Amino acid sequence: MEQRIALVTGANRGIGFEVCRQLAQVGLAVILTSRNETEGKQAAAELAQEGLPVHYYPLDVNEPTSIEQLGTYLHADVGRVDVLVNNAGVFLDEPTDQALTARVETFERTFLTNVFGPLRLAQTLIPLMQRQKYGRVVHVSSGAGQLSDMLSGYPAYRMSKTALNSLTRMLAYEVRGTGILVNSMCPGWVKTAMGGPDAPRTPAEGADTVLWLATLPEDGPTGGFFRNREPIPW
Numbered sequence: 686m687e688q689r690i691a692l693v694t695g696a697n698r699g700i701g702f703e704v705c706r707q708l709a710q711v712g713l714a715v716i717l718t719s720r721n722e723t724e725g726k727q728a729a730a731e732l733a734q735e736g737l738p739v740h741y742y743p744l745d746v747n748e749p750t751s752i753e754q755l756g757t758y759l760h761a762d763v764g765r766v767d768v769l770v771n772n773a774g775v776f777l778d779e780p781t782d783q784a785l786t787a788r789v790e791t792f793e794r795t796f797l798t799n800v801f802g803p804l805r806l807a808q809t810l811i812p813l814m815q816r817q818k819y820g821r822v823v824h825v826s827s828g829a830g831q832l833s834d835m836l837s838g839y840p841a842y843r844m845s846k847t848a849l850n851s852l853t854r855m856l857a858y859e860v861r862g863t864g865i866l867v868n869s870m871c872p873g874w875v876k877t878a879m880g881g882p883d884a885p886r887t888p889a890e891g892a893d894t895v896l897w898l899a900t901l902p903e904d905g906p907t908g909g910f911f912r913n914r915e916p917i918p919w
């Protein structure tokens with residue numbers, strides 16, 4: 686069997702970087718992507734120095750042409766992709782933002798990265814997975830998007846993660862029975878640029894459930910939402 690290939694978005698730092706390391710450690714060839722080429726190349730080189738099969742490819746998930754270029758590279762040059770980890774994300778809300786008063790532009794910019802990026806990538810890469818009859822799609826979501834616990838605060842971020850979870854459900858349904866499993870996960874509160882210095886979890890701990898979902902066996906779950914490898918409410 687050919688070596689499985691994983692693609693991770695927003696992987697120059699934080700949880701995405703650790704996801705690349707963990708996927709490569711279990712034997713996948715990893716395409717580490719980022720919008721900043723210098724940082725992405727540096728991150729991939731760091732993992733390659735650890736002896737891991739990690740390569741860099743530029744990707745800005747806000748830019749349709751960037752996603753198209755990646756699609757052409759994977760379809761024409763690489764010929765396969767087995768795992769897609771939609772990890773890139775932004776948190777743009779001000780601490781005082783409420784749904785009633787926040788600028789709509791904040792929602793638009795947040796959705797561009799956190800929802801439309803994953804949507805475009807799924808539309809571009811899942812057809813390759815369908816050809817292979819194998820695929821694992823992991824959406825790095827957040828408990829902030831849980832409708833079961835939806836009060837207020839950082840409304841654009843919350844709404845974007847709820848929408849991302851909705852995408853998980855629809856994609857999982859549309860590809861059911863074809864060897865492709867699509868799931869959402871929450872990494873917990875993780876010490877990264879986004880999570881801040883007070884977060885209790887390491888990026889490696891945050892990445893663990895991604896690793897699990899990205900390497901699920903054929904009869905693994907699909908269309909679910911997980912934290913710590915356990916289902917959580919939507």
Ligand SMILES: NC(=O)c1ccc[n+]([C@@H]2O[C@H](COP(=O)([O-])OP(=O)(O)OC[C@H]3O[C@@H](n4cnc5c(N)ncnc54)[C@H](OP(=O)(O)O)[C@@H]3O)[C@@H](O)[C@H]2O)c1
Nearest residue numbers: 695699700745746747772773774827874875877878879880
């Ligand atoms: N940290 C937490 O506590 C926590 C909790 C729940 C969920 N999450 C989710 O975990 C994911 C990773 O976040 P993190 O904590 O690792 O935060 P982070 O360190 O801020 O990393 C975010 C990553 O997303 C990338 N990114 C942003 N916009 C992008 C774009 N247009 N194209 C490509 N990459 C882009 C960033 O790239 P640049 O370096 O170029 O900005 C960076 O690599 C996010 O989806 C986040 O919502 C995090």
